[in-house]
Amino acid sequence: xxxxxxxxxxxxxxxxxxxxxxxxxxxxxxxxxxxxxxxxxxxxxxxxxxxxxxxxxxxxxxxxxxxxxxxxxxxxxxxxxxxxxxxxxxxxxxxxxxxxxxxxxxxxxxxxxxxxxxxxxxxxxxxxxxxxxxxxxxxxxxxxxxxxxxxxxxxxxxxxxxxxxxxxxxxxxxxxxxxxxxxxxxxxxxxxx
Numbered sequence: 001x002x003x004x005x006x007x008x009x010x011x012x013x014x015x016x017x018x019x020x021x022x023x024x025x026x027x028x029x030x031x032x033x034x035x036x037x038x039x040x041x042x043x044x045x046x047x048x049x050x051x052x053x054x055x056x057x058x059x060x061x062x063x064x065x066x067x068x069x070x071x072x073x074x075x076x077x078x079x080x081x082x083x084x085x086x087x088x089x090x091x092x093x094x095x096x097x098x099x100x101x102x103x104x105x106x107x108x109x110x111x112x113x114x115x116x117x118x119x120x121x122x123x124x125x126x127x128x129x130x131x132x133x134x135x136x137x138x139x140x141x142x143x144x145x146x147x148x149x150x151x152x153x154x155x156x157x158x159x160x161x162x163x164x165x166x167x168x169x170x171x172x173x174x175x176x177x178x179x180x181x182x183x184x185x186x187x188x189x190x191x192x193x
Contacts, residue, residue, distance in 0.1 A: 027084060027102055032109035032187070035082040039118060039191035043079060045072070047121060047162035051140065054169045058132045070169055080189040083172070085180075086146060093141035095149060103146060106187065107154030119160045119193045122146050123186040128168040128177030140165025146185055160193075 053072050070076075086103065087096040095103065109115060124139035124146070143163035150156040173179045 027105055029105050029108045029112075032082050032084075032106060033112055033114050036080050036109065036118075036120075036187060036189045037114045039080050039189040043075075043190045045075065045190065047164045050076075050121070050123075050164045050166070054136055054166045057169050058136065058167075064128070064132075070166070073170060076170075076188060082187045083184050084187075085183070086142075086185045088142055088145070091138070093138070093145040095145055100149075103149050104154060106146075107150050107156050110150070110156045110160075111154075115189075117160070117192055119162070119190040121162050121164050121186075121188040121190060122150075123188060124163070124165045124167075125170060125172070125182060125184050125186065126167050127179060127182040128171065132168055134167075136165055136167035136169070138165070139167045143185065 050072060053070050057070055084102055084106075086099045088094060088099075089096060110120070122143045124141075124143035126135040126139045128135070130138075140163065143165050147158075147161050147163040150161060151158045168177065168182065171177055171182045172184065173181050176182075
């Protein structure tokens with residue numbers, strides 16, 4: 001009898017540890033705020049410039065993969081940013097229902113006094129499966145879908161959000177271009193405008 005009780009107690013403790021571990025890795029509003037707040041100054045960079053740079057990179061380096069990153073990549077890397085996984089229907093810009101909680105957390109963070117009045121790029125990224133031009137378009141449509149949800153569903157002011165698609169032009173894991181980690185949405189804080 002004691003063995004059964006001890007076994008059940010150990011199983012319960014293991015389950016509790018598992019729940020606590022998953023709770024620690026869960027996305028939080030504060031994590032988003034801490035990653036994005038503190039933009040040093042306004043950045044002179046438009047969504048159109050960034051989108052154009054990605055298209056020019058594809059045209060300059062045709063083929064499966066670009067040999068180097070975007071010319072603006074270094075400038076973007078200096079900005080406050082946050083990467084998160086938002087899932088979409090296959091080959092679509094429709095946000096999957098399981099990702100609406102993450103979109104809501106983004107909205108909640110953007111509504112805080114720490115981030116209000118600042119301008120953000122919502123940057124869509126894809127993996128390297130498929131044609132680069134197609135991935136560029138798909139990533140833009142997905143970024144626009146996130147922006148639309150933030151504006152219409154969560155009432156984030158549209159004047160502060162710009163959708164940009166970079167496709168596979170800025171892979172998070174260039175060593176594995178088809179990896180899921182490359183499919184992501186990035187929020188970049190451009191500061192006050």
